[in-house]
Amino acid sequence: MTRRSTSRYRADHSSTAGQSVPTGGRLPRWLRIGVFGTIALVVAIVAVNLVIGRLQPPGTPQAGALQVHASMEGFDPGELTVKASQTVDVQFASMDTAMHSDGGGWHELAIEALGIDWKVGPESSKVFTFTAPSTPGTYQFYCDICCGGKANPSMQGKLTVTA
Ligand SMILES: [Cu+2]
Structure with missing residues (x-):
């Protein structure tokens, strides 16, 4: 008697467990497709905006100024x-948004030997003027x-001063 009831219990248990696995914890197919589609769309919009943002430097480019863009990529x-x-104008732009937790979208261009330390805020640009040293070098x-x-x-670069 006890053996029978035990096996019966097991049979019942396994059958209900077997049924609950495919349905429990999973969303209906239409909802899964909808959620996936929404996520894919949001990711696509963010990606497109990032690319457009990268292509368009902040501020109007000043004629005659060297354009230098800084982002997290360099x-x-x-x-x-x-x-x-030579006296040079450099328009230094940060292509990053203030959303960057690391530095808040600020970037710097520093050359200690020349006393250059330019800083620019998120999605903005600034024109800096400097006079190159009289002797060629890097x-x-x-x-x-x-x-x-x-x-x-x-986040490294090279300035070459030619004769
Ligand atoms: Cu930087």
Whole structure:
């Protein structure tokens, strides 16, 4: 008697468990498709906005000024070339939004040897003027604000002063 009731219990238990697995914890198919579709759409909109944002630098580009864009990926361009003793305008822009938790979208372009330390806020640009040294050479520039600071290899650039 006890054996029978035990086996019966087991049979009942396993059958209900077997039924509850496919339905329990899963949303209906139409809802899953809807949720997936909404997420995919939101991701697509965010991606498109990021790309458009990257393509359009903040502020109107000033004629004659060298354009340097900074983002979490680094400097664009990463190499600048100027002539010795030349006075240069550089329009330095941050392509990142204030949403960046690391640095809040601020970027820097610093060359210690030349006393350059330019900082620009999120999605904005600023024109800086400097006079290149009279002797040719190369200078590393970097950003010390965002991820990893000065040690971050992507936030590095090179200024070449030609004769
Ligand atoms: Cu930076």
